[in-house]
Amino acid sequence: MRSYILQRFLLMIPILIGVSLFTFFLSRMAPGDPLMHYTDPDFTQEMREEMMEKMGLNKPIYVQYISWLREALKGNLGVSLRYRSETVVHLIREKISPTIALTLTSLILAVFIAIPIGIYSAVKQYSIGDYIFTLGSFLGISVPSFFLALGLIYIFSLKLRWFPMAGMQTIGSRGGGFIDILRHLVLPVTALTLMRLAAFVRYSRGAMLEVISQDYIRTARSKGVTEKIVIFKHALRNAAIPIVTMVGMSIARLFSGALIVETVFSWPGLGKLSYEAVLQRDYPVLMGTTLLVALMVVVGNMVADITYSLIDPQIRYD
Amino acid sequence: MKKIIIITMLLSLCLMIMTTGALAQEPQYGGTLKFSMYSSPEGLWIPARGASTYDVNVNNMVYEPLIQLDKNMEPTIPRIAESWEFNDDKTKVTFKLRKDIKFHDGEPLTARDVWYTYTQIGHIDYEGTHMAYNSYLKGFDAFREDESQRGKALDYEAYMSGEEDYITGIQVINDYEIAFESTDYSSRMLADRVLGIMPYHIWKDVPIKNQHLAEELEKPIGSGPFKFEEYARDEYVLLTAYEDYYLGRPYVDELIWAIRDQEVALMELEVGELHLAEFDPNSYNLIEGFEELDVYNDLSPVYQYMGFNLQDPKLTLKTRQAMAHAIDRQGIVDSALLGFGEVVETPIVPFHWAHNPNLEGYDYNPEKAKKMLAEDGWEMGDDGVLTRDGMKFRVELLYPTGNQVRIQSAPIIQQNLAEVGIDARLNMTDWGTLLDKTERRGVPFNADQFDLVLVGLAGGVVPDQSAKYHSRNIPDGNYVGYSNEEFDKMLDDALTEPDREKAVKLYWEIQEVMSHDLPVLTLYSPNRLTAVSSSIHNVRPEAVEDNDWRAFGLVNIHEWWIED
């Protein structure tokens, strides 16, 4: 087991290099450059080239990649081409906590709301309750996320005035304070949770259904084990595998979902940073955020894989 | 109280008198002004380098310029410079500075700071977009290539002792006098002196190369009406009133720019969380219903146009003129813009001093268009598409994502063209892809890259059109490939004509030629719609900002006050 974990850790290196290589070349292949938004006619072609040179962007791509890699190994991910005054490391450090606060809260909420609903739907398959939850969860994914976020603001901020509309803290109050931030967190977290909820409900329902029909459950039932114990001890334990897989995988998805939520709610997080990095061709930031996502995906999947073997002793890693 | 103030640049003055007269009340001190912008500033608080409009919003509040543009886009309003005069052949302008201006840290602002602000533009390590602001000055080219400057900061003492020349065309006469000298007359000379002045004593030790990484950027010092307090990226910029502002302390205590999604900004405006936000015509019906808001409807210098690929054998002169008649530009203004804008016949916007109001232009007349196309050799095919010399009139209309109204206008243009037998395929791409197809860098120009392109531009303070239509700029800025020797000469003459009346005449002729030759068809200029909370007084939207007057006029921001 320990050697397996070690092996997985070592394997992260080629993955990260693979992702960085792909992203680096892809981003340079994409049409446009970091200066493309300077449309002032006074900014001539000559000046443009001069500036590209100063930014080190006119060397051959492989040379650029090697020097990027050399610096990256030292922990220096370069300076943002959009926020010229900030290093990539600084930007990521600045944005990571708001994003984690947002995504982690949503993830936990979604899991803890979705699993009971999933179990209920599975146990009472084809009941009225099952249909209501099914319909409800699909409403969640059929509504564009932008609409969902805007709708929440419309109802809870504009009409009911329960929560602030946007931002992470009351401006001017300086520092915000825990309660203040919490109040600002409610709506974005609700939006993000609703966006993920449907998928989680469906997965856990599917997984439970699968397990309930297994022989050992029937055996347990026939042996007179109470329904509660059957569901929570036997079934849930086995349904946990696809549920864990799903949670492990949703880390990457959560980040892309965070993008819309962060934009609408002016939540200063990573999703928006990486999205704008693509649109603005901010190569260093793009590399930094992609690597970060890759790292989390790899770790998330690794944790999921290891959890399998803890839940189901039959799976061995040799 | 439902009050919609519709102000145009032309009517603004008399309306101003009426509204201020009606609201004659004692101004109150205190309160926080809350504005919104849609994207986060780059955080490059260095006016001399040029940055996004969002940065300019903030820089305009923190830094004070030498002079400022008036509503006809002429640099006539004194700010730091109390007066200026030209020499006889207008190649040199000498500014006299006010003596009562202090930076936010208490240091007086002198010619040294003006010298510093402008001299950095052209330094070998300069990474900015304002190179053109100095390019005609004496000694600029030599300075720009001066390798010995690499990695260095500017040294005022060395300059004053004659040890270093820097740009010989920037001459400090004494603490409160500075002159700019050009090699030939340039009509830009004055208009380019609108950058915010940076403090030399703060920046003197920072090499130009490292400016963007300097910790001085965390809390930049200027001499404008507001002091920089705090910037939280993607959240807000917080400014506080500058007690010793030379035009008087601002009435409000704080000014906040919140970074907000446009839709959310409108909702915050509705509940009074924000005081000012720009919006697009589609939201007008919504805003109109809010009682606590005044809506300002101003002309803007932005115009949208359709560029023709002039290398394309299909797009001959008469055909282009016919297409101009075929496109219902007024219809686009009435429908997509809901009337908030106007059709323009020239890239020089209507309120500019060089604008030619007498152009005949092209009215919407599909019958005339069909006739002209027939005269130009096009014959209608069985499939409803025109044919000439065995070539079908099929074109691609390329346009970028982003601007909603432009995106809406493309299918209208497509339908208009189809009505006269031109088959236009729409191609919406992201901005980078569009640039690659039009201003493709370093690749020889050819007819296949694009046919028609829809883009927008903000008309310049300087009416010069060389960057886009002078033949020497093919294929970069002049990507449509317009080549007309006579026209080139007119452009050159107009730019170096010191006499204003003669210059106006030249620009009128230039616009006539462009309107006839149609290297591009200008479509419309959208109005700028701004909603301002009714509790804010002394708002003067017509005042024009400095180097970026796309922003709502906040020039008299120190006079704005909030009614409880």
Place this chain on the structure above:
Amino acid sequence: MYDENVETTKEIKSSPGTLVWRRFRHNRMALIGLGMLSIIVLISILAPLLATHDPNKIYMDKFRQPPNDEHILGTDSLGRDVWSRLVYGSRVSMTVGITAVAMYLLIGVTIGTLAAYFGGVVDMVLMRLTDIVMSFPFLLFALVIVATLEGEGNIWVVMGVIGLLGWTTNARLIRGQILSLRDKDYVQSARALGASHFRIIFKHLLPNAMAPVLVASTLSMAFAIMTEAALSFLGMGVPPTMASWGSMLSEANSRLVMDRMPWLWVPPGIAVLVSVLSINFVGDGLRDALDPKQKNNKEV
């Protein structure tokens, strides 16, 4: 336990497609789903007959009109007939949705199964590939593919992009499932009896591992429809004039529309919801019908 399983497998073998259909038929919701889906497919085929107007015709004087006699679902922000666009939009959305789901299934199931079944180096390589694809910046990838293939406005390129990047969920899900089944007794015994890899995978593993994958795939249809809209919105999708439900929804992205012009977003919203729901019910029904143990379960 061992005997029981062999029996069930035998039963499946002895009754092919008809049995699946018979089971499927008993699931009311699945039938309703199938019915709705057929209606939507029919609508998209018959679009020219059902549309009352040319879906792209702009009526310059009729911008954003509420539903009326002439335009039964009103007009959009360019004066185009909403009903006709909705009808034609079904073509794009259904094609994108179904193709994407098919690609997710095909690529994801293949990779996940191979990885889990063969394990070792195969597993390592395939799963690392999945990790890499999973952490790609989607937008950047789409941008480059669309630009290099000059694929702006080409619906097949768009579907390819969506399909190529979305299969990772399925791959990981099915791998997890198969990993847990691989060492189960009945699989071991089948292997001991000399069953081929092919047979073990298709007869013993896949049918038992498909449940979460079907769930994931049917869910991803909505995702694909929305992604198409988002890409079109960013200039990387289908031609701007081509109506699709996703683009109709994303064009309606404003408070004004949400508040005052429900005819612009409710119809495409319902269309997406209904088709996603139908697909899911069909998916549920299919899963139950394919599941060899389901019949026994019903008796409990």
